[in-house]
Amino acid sequence: MKIGVPKEIKNHEYRVGLSPASAKELIANGHEVTIATGAAAGIGLTDDVYRSMGAKIADSNEAIFAESEMIIKVKEPQPQECKQLSRGQLLFTYLHLAPDPEQTKLLLESGVTAVAYETVTGPGNTLPLLAPMSEVAGRLAAQAGAHCLERAQGGCGVLMGGVPGTEPAKVLVIGGGVVGQNAAYIARGMGANVTILDRSISKLRELDIEFQGKANCVYSTTESIERYAIESDLVIGAVLIPGANAPKLITREIIGKMKPGSVVVDVAIDQGGCLETSKPTTHQDPTFVVDGVVHYCVANMPGAVPQTSTYALNNATLPFSLAMANHGWKAAMQQNKDLLNGLNVHDGKLTYKAVADAQGLEYTDPASLIL
Numbered sequence: 191m192k193i194g195v196p197k198e199i200k201n202h203e204y205r206v207g208l209s210p211a212s213a214k215e216l217i218a219n220g221h222e223v224t225i226a227t228g229a230a231a232g233i234g235l236t237d238d239v240y241r242s243m244g245a246k247i248a249d250s251n252e253a254i255f256a257e258s259e260m261i262i263k264v265k266e267p268q269p270q271e272c273k274q275l276s277r278g279q280l281l282f283t284y285l286h287l288a289p290d291p292e293q294t295k296l297l298l299e300s301g302v303t304a305v306a307y308e309t310v311t312g313p314g315n316t317l318p319l320l321a322p323m324s325e326v327a328g329r330l331a332a333q334a335g336a337h338c339l340e341r342a343q344g345g346c347g348v349l350m351g352g353v354p355g356t357e358p359a360k361v362l363v364i365g366g367g368v369v370g371q372n373a374a375y376i377a378r379g380m381g382a383n384v385t386i387l388d389r390s391i392s393k394l395r396e397l398d399i400e401f402q403g404k405a406n407c408v409y410s411t412t413e414s415i416e417r418y419a420i421e422s423d424l425v426i427g428a429v430l431i432p433g434a435n436a437p438k439l440i441t442r443e444i445i446g447k448m449k450p451g452s453v454v455v456d457v458a459i460d461q462g463g464c465l466e467t468s469k470p471t472t473h474q475d476p477t478f479v480v481d482g483v484v485h486y487c488v489a490n491m492p493g494a495v496p497q498t499s500t501y502a503l504n505n506a507t508l509p510f511s512l513a514m515a516n517h518g519w520k521a522a523m524q525q526n527k528d529l530l531n532g533l534n535v536h537d538g539k540l541t542y543k544a545v546a547d548a549q550g551l552e553y554t555d556p557a558s559l560i561l
């Protein structure tokens with residue numbers, strides 16, 4: 191199969207769809223891999239590194255989109271990329287379609303077959319291709335939050351761990367999944383006073399044992415969210431209903447009751463955000479202020495640490511890239527229902543229920559397309 195990797199064009203996005211090791215593995219399996227020139231410069235790799243693995247170099251993203259049977263990327267295709275996709279082509283990347291009607295429309299119009307990293311499933315209701323970036327974003331959320339709490343960034347000027355004789359920052363993490371657990375781990379490590387809210391009791395049990403009582407694990411209700419949010423210095427939004435729009439758990443009214451200079455890091459922004467006041471921001475201009483509360487809502491947080499993120503992502507995606515390259519997407523999905531759960535769009539049909547529900551569009555059962 192002809193596999194192509196474009197250079198990412200989203201703001202400050204330096205990750206690469208295929209690491210050199212992944213490219214080598216696909217080539218060893220008999221496939222042709224082409225990468226756009228300079229695509230890996232952001233992780234310190236030259237075209238020659240990819241050439242040495244046996245890959246070809248294309249002189250533009252346009253050539254990649256025009257000539258590849260499977261395109262492997264990181265971020266959701268931007269409008270100019272969507273317009274270069276075509277019927278019969280396979281796209282493997284993050285999509286986050288629920289809050290993005292424009293991208294959904296363009297992908298449906300293109301006829302492309304699009305498999306979303308974030309809805310591929312794994313054993314025990316896990317999301318194995320979202321998890322590595324959630325680990326990164328969770329850890330970064332504590333770092334970003336600590337930075338935003340500095341007075342010069344608009345924050346109230348509280349140090350996460352305080353110092354002896356002063357109180358540490360109060361950090362609230364809403365959603366104790368992969369992002370939440372990693373955010374809490376770093377915030378605890380910085381010495382903050384951490385509370386995690388989740389509505390899964392089994393998740394709270396796991397977290398309580400993992401943190402050995404050093405994080406407060408509390409059941410999530412509208413009452414507990416409001417009570418903890420208004421006394422917190424930093425709130426980290428980390429909820430997920432897979433593939434769907436994030437529930438708006440922090441209302442405008444709660445924001446109005448929060449302390450001036452408190453900070454919210456809405457990691458769930460890629461699924462629309464879990465605060466009523468959130469809107470996507472970029473690494474270039476990451477924050478805005480509503481009612482004195484600093485909002486950090488960057489939708490591609492792991493792009494800030496592209497070396498760690500590219501390798502962590504590739505470790506998870508490679509088996510699925512190989513399966514689709516070796517067998518074609520249909521046979522690979524017949525063999526693996528977890529991969530079938532990644533199918534979001536095929537030949538003008540929307541095949542992910544939560545996206546169809548979010549946008550009031552017709553839904554086609556993906557199982558009906560692989561018979």
Ligand SMILES: NC(=O)C1=CN([C@@H]2O[C@H](COP(=O)(O)OP(=O)(O)OC[C@H]3O[C@@H](n4cnc5c(N)ncnc54)[C@H](O)[C@@H]3O)[C@@H](O)[C@H]2O)C=CC1
Pocket residue numbers: 308317320321323324327364365366367368369370387388389390393410428429430431436437439456457458459460461488489490491492
């Ligand atoms: N902004 C960025 O750069 C990135 C964003 N993300 C996003 O972060 C979000 C979280 O991802 P993961 O941690 O991997 O998901 P996850 O599925 O591991 O965890 C989500 C947690 O939210 C909990 N939850 C659902 N509704 C809740 C409620 N009402 N109150 C409290 N908890 C609730 C679930 O029980 C679950 O434990 C997703 O939207 C994901 O796409 C992930 C990576 C990068």
Ligand SMILES: CC(=O)C(=O)O
Pocket residue numbers: 265284308320323324460489490491492493
């Ligand atoms: C998951 C996601 O949105 C990211 O890694 O950018």
Ligand SMILES: [Mg+2]
Pocket residue numbers: 445446447448449450481482483
């Ligand atoms: Mg206020």
